[in-house]
Structure formats: structure tokens, C-alpha cells
Amino acid sequence: MAVDTAGAVLTERDGAVLVLTMNRPEARNALSPEMLAIMRDAWDRVDSDDSIRVCILTGAGGAFCAGGDVKAMDAGTSQVPGSGGRGIDAAIHAQRLAQRSTAGRIYQMPKPVIASLPGAAAGAGFSLALACDLRVAADNAVLLTSFARVGFSGDWGGTFFLTQIVGSARARELYYLSERIDASEALRIGLVNRVVPAAELEKQTRELALRIASGPTVAYRYMKENLNRAASGAGVLECLDLEATHHVHTGQTEDHKEAARAFVEKRTPVFRGR
Numbered sequence: 001m002a003v004d005t006a007g008a009v010l011t012e013r014d015g016a017v018l019v020l021t022m023n024r025p026e027a028r029n030a031l032s033p034e035m036l037a038i039m040r041d042a043w044d045r046v047d048s049d050d051s052i053r054v055c056i057l058t059g060a061g062g063a064f065c066a067g068g069d070v071k072a073m074d075a076g077t078s079q080v081p082g083s084g085g086r087g088i089d090a091a092i093h094a095q096r097l098a099q100r101s102t103a104g105r106i107y108q109m110p111k112p113v114i115a116s117l118p119g120a121a122a123g124a125g126f127s128l129a130l131a132c133d134l135r136v137a138a139d140n141a142v143l144l145t146s147f148a149r150v151g152f153s154g155d156w157g158g159t160f161f162l163t164q165i166v167g168s169a170r171a172r173e174l175y176y177l178s179e180r181i182d183a184s185e186a187l188r189i190g191l192v193n194r195v196v197p198a199a200e201l202e203k204q205t206r207e208l209a210l211r212i213a214s215g216p217t218v219a220y221r222y223m224k225e226n227l228n229r230a231a232s233g234a235g236v237l238e239c240l241d242l243e244a245t246h247h248v249h250t251g252q253t254e255d256h257k258e259a260a261r262a263f264v265e266k267r268t269p270v271f272r273g274r
Contacts, residue, residue, distance in 0.1 A: 016213040025061025030069040058116035067123020127158035138198035217273035222246035
């Protein structure tokens with residue numbers, strides 16, 4: 001198990017699973033330019049390294065991510081990475097690039113990404129959690145949009161992801177009122193997939209990640225693309241055609257053939273991701 005313990009994001013390899021830990025516990029892991037730059041490079045690694053089958057995104061110090069650094073905003077030192085203080089148009093362009101390289105990249109990543117929520121996920125941190133394929137929350141975790149509390153309209157894809165998960169009416173309520181959602185309520189309305197005791201969060205999230213990592217990764221790639229296409233508003237015929245293409249394609253993989261042999265031989269298949 002290899003661990004990189006330096007910087008605003010910690011990386012740890014556990015077999016076929018890569019764990020990314022946002023590491024600004026003194027600021028409840030609020031996003032910073034350094035953190036965003038490291039995560040952008042990390043997603044490049046996840047995308048291109050076939051030996052990484054699943055990624056876990058979490059936060060250090062008992063929080064997931066507080067979103068933007070409000071203290072830096074108040075002090076006037078907060079700046080979108082890449083804008084260079086060149087004015088509003090440069091800031092908008094830089095924000096778009098930053099969002100695409102984080103939440104957008106997670107959503108389009110052809111590998112499952114699991115958010116492990118040890119505590120608060122707020123604002124952009126909430127959006128990042130929603131961008132992930134699955135969310136496992138500690139029983140003391142809280143989630144909130146928080147944008148209305150600081151006079152922002154919202155960023156990092158939260159409006160898209162939240163609408164897909166809970167529907168437009170509930171998403172509007174959560175954005176306008178910005179109320180805290182505890183773990184049990186988050187589970188009830190579908191914001192998280194599992195709630196576990198805080199002391200068991202890391203163990204159970206890793207067990208889930210390792211279970212998925214042992215599965216048919218080529219099939220997972222195309223499952224995710226199918227689901228994303230449907231979520232993006234594709235029509236039924238387009239979805240049917242895409243499913244047909246991917247279904248026939250995965251039927252030619254070694255993993256499918258291994259699974260068929262294992263079924264006949266009454267044993268557990270060993271998937272190799274090809």
C-alpha cells in the first residue's frame with residue numbers, strides 16, 4: 001500500500017483502488033488552488049492508469065469538503081485558479097475550466113468514483129460528492145448546498161447532479177433554503193447510497209471499492225456511459241441504440257467469456273478488466 005502524505009491532497013494506493021484525501025483539515029478541506037491543481041493531475045492518472053479500477057474521494061480531519069474558502073473570500077485573497085486577477089471574463093473562463101477538470105471529470109470518468117463522507121459536505125464540496133457515482137456517509141455527516149448563505153448561485157455542477165438525484169422541486173428547495181441535511185435524511189431522499197457508523201466509514205467504503213474493483217471494469221465503463229447519456233436527456237431510441245452497441249461490445253470481452261465459463265463451472269469468475 002503506497003501512501004503520499006504531502007500536500008493539499010493525499011494519495012494512497014490500495015490494490016486497484018486509489019484513495020484521494022482532500023487535506024486542509026484546518027479549513028474543513030475548503031478548496032484551494034493547490035488542491036484543485038493536484039486533483040486535476042490525479043484525475044489524469046486515474047483516467048490513464050488501467051491498474052486503477054476504482055477511486056475513493058474523501059476528506060481529512062472529520063470533514064469531506066466545506067466548498068469555497070469563505071474566510072479567503074472575506075479577506076479578498078480568494079481567486080479562481082488560472083484567472084490571474086485579469087478581470088471577470090478571465091475569472092469566468094478559469095472557473096469553467098476548474099469545474100470541468102473536477103466535477104465534470106469525475107462525472108465523465110470511465111471508472112467508478114465513490115465519495116466517502118466523514119462529516120460536512122457543503123457548497124462546492126457537496127457538488128463534488130454528488131458528481132461521484134456512489135456516496136457512503138458516516139452517521140454523523142451533514143450535507144448542505146450552502147450557496148444561499150453566502151450569496152452565491154452555486155457551482156461545481158450541483159444544480160445538474162442534484163436535480164438528477166432528487167428531482168427539480170426538491171433541488172430548488174435545497175438550494176433556496178440551504179438547510180442542513182443529516183445522514184439519515186440524506187439516505188431517505190437518495191442523496192447518499194449508504195450510511196455507516198463513523199468508526200466504520202473507511203473500512204466499509206474500502207470494502208465496497210474493492211468489491212467493485214474486482215468486477216468487470218469494461219462493463220462498468222459502458223454502464224456509466226449509458227447512465228450518463230440517459231441523465232443528460234437522451235431520448236429512448238438513442239439510449240436503446242447505445243445500450244445495444246455497448247452490450248454487443250462487452251459480449252466480446254475476456255471478462256464476459258470468463259463469466260460464462262464460471263457460470264457453467266459453478267465458480268466465481270475472475271475479472272481482469274479486458
